[in-house]
Amino acid sequence: MPTLEEALAVVKDRAMVNLDKGWPFRDQEYDLLARTGTLRNAIFKSDAPVAEVEAFLARDPEILYTHVVGDGNASSIGTFTDATRPQAYELVFDRLTDPQIQPATVAGIREHARVWINTMWYGLAAGYTDERSLVDPADGWEPVVERHGASMIQTDDQDQLVDWLAAREAGRDWPAEPRPGTVRVQAEDYSIDGVGVGYSDQDAENRGGAAREYEGVDVCDNGGATVVCWIRGGEWIRYSADVRVPGRYAVTARVSSPYRPAGRFTLEFDDGGSLGPVDVRTTTGHNNFMTQPAGEIVLDRGTHHFTVRIDPDAYQNFNLDWLELTRIGSR
Incomplete structure (x- = not known):
């Protein structure tokens, strides 16, 4: 400092x-x-x-x-x-x-x-x-x-x-639409398949209640951002991403946490690919969000299902706003 x-x-x-x-x-x-x-x-x-x-x-x-x-x-x-x-x-x-x-x-x-x-x-x-x-x-x-x-x-x-x-x-629109080849997955838009299939949480309560209040995933309003919060070790959440253009994608996560270390997670794709473990960096506050890289992966055209798995052995206290997949090459 x-x-x-x-x-x-x-x-x-x-x-x-x-x-x-x-x-x-x-x-x-x-x-x-x-x-x-x-x-x-x-x-x-x-x-x-x-x-x-x-x-x-x-x-x-x-x-x-x-x-x-x-x-x-x-x-x-x-x-x-x-x-x-x-x-x-x-x-x-x-x-x-x-x-x-x-x-x-x-x-x-x-x-x-x-x-x-x-x-x-x-x-x-x-x-x-x-x-x-x-x-x-x-x-x-x-x-x-x-x-x-x-x-x-x-x-x-x-x-x-x-x-x-x-x-x-x-006089132009803002924010601009994501460029072609970019897929953003909001953290609160997790699987609708329910507990044990779409997600696993330490308890049945949605502690934030900012969205999907009758599910068990904690969803908070952090300064106007709807985020998955109260993330704890051993939890996992399922998502899907519709990839329209095949190629190599850089994956980023928008996160926040006042802690150091803040947490660790792995991305597991249904086709066997995985990214991580990714160590979440401190952003100095729960409302201070930053985008950090999570790795690169090759994806074919189509709908891909993946799991955000929270490391059970690492300290966890961070918020997840969204995950973004940006095409950076053909392979």
Whole structure:
């Protein structure tokens, strides 16, 4: 894990560092930024009382600052002096009736500052999340920008956000349809053949209840993504994939887990092929999804049935969003 000074050396004159959770150490951070010539490469952030913030900002007019506003300090909006006015306000709201997200309030902020909204998980921006945005931007990023006036969005899916913004500007559909030769299997779309044939779970309860609530596979809503969750050693789940073009396929899995190690699984195909064992890498959080490779396999045209088998001897605590098969060659 790099130190802040090491990170600043990399981003100097290239990017900005969000000093989230760093307010208690602001004086030490300021000294470091001033010494390394990176003051303009970092954004201080807090929800501290305005007087406390202004006392710190008085140290140097070059300090960049974002004021975090929730239900408890919505009245602080607009109370800074002209000399200490924040560059941005981060609006945190769990309901669209909260005072800090009302149109008149947002319009007032936009006259002098940027509007920062975080869509990483539920409760930071009501029900608008990255995961919901990836399925349909109309349920996330689109209203955050168009209805609520965001000029800054905090996300773990920055590449997809940039791509959506470009698509929005160009007037093209987003997300784009998968390219020919790509098959995506959603984790919740497992076999309908029932317990003992379509899946094996440690208990009969669907602990998440986000889909197929009367089955035994645990299905959760993780920040807007419908995923198989509460995965435990010895469990297995059956899937099918309709392959229309024969060839060699790269298989990837979209997973999340705050743990290290996070888990291990094997893919077993009915024709005798298998991939793995695949060690699931930590993504630092249950709602932070990443796509990781699971191997390559040659598949003929037709419907292929396969089993995701969870290693009974490895620690298991991860979530599975989907598996994707992408054609990369003829053989």
